[in-house]
Amino acid sequence: MSRRSRAIYGAHLNDNDDPDVKLIENRHYVILDNGIVRVTLSKPAGIVTGIKFGGLDNLLEIANKEKNRGYWDLNWNKPGGSGIFDVVEGTDFSVVDYNADKVEVSFVRTYDPSREMVPLTIDKRFILMRGNSGFYSYAIYEHMAGWADFDLIQTRIAFKLRKDRFRYMAIADDKQRLMPFPEDRDPNNCQQLAYPEAVILTHPKDPEFQGEVDDKYQYSADNKDNRVHGWISFDSMVGFWIIFPSDEFRNGGNLKQNLTSHVGPTSLSMFHSGHYAGDPLFPKFRGGEPWKKVFGPVLVYLNSATLGTPSALWEDAKEQMFSEVQSWPYDWPASQDFLKVHQRGDVSGRLLVKDWFAFPNIVPARSAYLGLALPGEKGSWQTESKGYQFWTQSDENGYFRLSNVCAGEYNLYGWVPGVLGEYKKEGSVIIQPGSLVDLQESVFDAPRDGKTVWEIGIPDRSSTEFYIPDPDPKFVNRLYLNHPERYRQYGLWLRYSELYPDTDLVYDVQSNDWSNDWFFAHVGRVKEDGSLVSSTWQVQFQLESVVQTGLYKLRLAFASANFAVIQVRFNDPDISTPHFDTKRFGTDNAIARHGKHGLYRAFDVDVLPQWLQEGKNAMYLTLKNPQNLFVGAMYDYLRLEEPASQQDHHLI
Template structure:
């Protein structure tokens, strides 16, 4: 794990901002001391029982609730309201982060602490721990990250500092790669290359013609198997999103050999362009039209959820009122509430989830994560879910023409 970070002087600096809808006054470090909090199921989570800010009484503080996907992890930090002062960490590029655009990493949390996560096994385990053979050479440039301080006259709205930080973030993104690093291992813009093209989808059970891969995630990552970018943690990755018509452009790519990978929201599976892409200094490679054919053996009979690598459409229960973070009440990220795994046991105390296709509603009847059931002795047991569906005609051929497709959140 690689975790450079900054811890600020506490006076007045306890308003944290990670996104437009994820910002709040945070507890103080003393609130995590014995007598002021109750330890929960793991050391990072604590119930505030006697915080200095009384309005936080009864809330859960847990640094993992403030994690963020790499693709969205551009700016986060703190505001001191008197005098109005901001401290911000800006990461213009996530090319050096591991695990691809959907990998979750820590941001800011009680301290006030601000972290720059480069390598982390959080939410993934040993698959994202770099492994080296005896004598294997390796080097990688992490960063640089940009520390931005801003301020406003006393009496001005201190929360405007967040808006200013976002403006500065966009400036830094447009300035990447920086020209000032002296290391020869940090390639400047004229040493890098660019790749462009168009991604289309061919799924004849949906449309006989090509479909533009609208909003597809397209990236260059080290050569590997289909989907291997999710486990890659030793080199660099470069990602973008295709436009409405499937056109994409990946700029400022470091020299080297890559595979081009993609996935398209709304379609199952992963795409890999099988011919390696070699980036040289100053190259501008036009890939032309690339066609992704999603895996299938026949028409879809039924589907649970949306194949978009998110569990947002499934049922996320309300948290136990005794263990709540008010920031995430009625929030798109309500799945970050503490203790939701125990809510499954309350909903299914004896029998596991049974989903009936054509009757059940996945927004209400499909739990967002497959979790174990808590037993009376405080141990856990595995759960087995069932999907019931009718099938009027069954083919006895070795390779059935029917594709039974469901999207679970596990």
């Protein structure tokens, strides 16, 4: 439960002195007030039209229409149709729970098959409590059996803050800055780049931003890192924060990337999206399939100070976030669809790794990511969007515990940084209310046939260990200069053609270093005449001899792909039929959207001994016929293995 901000000065009340929570209702509005925060919602639509706090009558943009201030929205489509944007407006208002300590109100929009609308009944809830410096929101989405088919593309809560107040954005310890004004993105004040979200600011109100690139995707974050983000007003020192106490209701698992805050000033609570993945993340409801899911609660946290710096408000918001995480799952939501502690269970166990060619013994899966998601194939958690997911990281000895898992049937999935491949435990994991499931020890048998001939990269599901060039000075976001996330700069894909104007990348596994010599994204090459052509990367390696019995194995792991076709050839780049062809795969668009990864994919390629030769060898990786600059792939890891000998088989 959120407490009144520790950064507030002049409002130090004891808990017993906190005013009662008040509900004020009139014909068109509902007002929730606890003496610290005053939230105004339209009735029966349930749009947040005003937030009074810290001496400001309204933190939301008063120049916007009321419908465009604080709202739940979604994108959806009929099967085979185009996307439809929908601001969710309730048609029925009710007071669910009201006393001196808490008020919870509901705004329901019921599905009407006679209307053109998403086939969902949506119940939006807003909660304010005594003494709290903020309010909560969650929603129950339900698709009843027999209702129309549809795809859910995205859903979220969006807040549009006052542009005359909120200029400073903070989304991580090392990602904080003054931001441009929204008018700076007007057509007369900027130049659009390769896609609408990215612009160069040509006539900003603040000269400091002259020539900078602005793009909301530069501020994306993985779910596991996206716990708190928001804005600070220096005129009346006030902070506005979105806090996620849990990831369980967000789609795509712990590595799913989502938007946070961006120029507007806009602050987003993203629950479900296809960003950095595309269509595979859109759940498809067919044949009248019933479905229900609770999104949230999330906390809109507010803090203020009479003195201090932005860092003080940021640190306070982080402290509140830790408190919310520790309080999860909350015991106060009135909806029975939100499962409380007694309706959940825990899972514990230990994961070990077997890879005889990397480790002499079975070793603990150190810092492994382990998660429960709906039953499916290996790696299916990446695209699972209908159910809940629960993730944790093991300790250095491979022990892990997943707490407060909703009752149900799951598979246990995972992956181990530094170890290739996907882990999935055989059989289902059944969680009963109040249960503790001890999975004891499990062994991840990592993909492996024989000894490593050579390897490129680190199997960590990202491309950040490879060479990421400096940005073109024409396309700079100053936040990311000398920053660990240097891949966030716009236009890095163009640097490949500048580095390799006439010939493509050649990498010698004996003399080259992947951090300096392996470009982070395999993209097409732009010729001098402006045409885009296939690019063929060459990996050179030596073999003292070729093992003639058995098959070599090439492991190709990709951190991302976008409509890519990668063809593999050994020792002859011109043979008409490649030795291996991925066919077209991926809709991640992580290259254009400044990501280090999209969806993880791996290919295991049987390599015949006759394709290789004693002495010098070359493997050619061709990105075939890219249609635009954003068609391409990011490698995670490449490895060539010898055939397993009889002794190797005995060891295994």
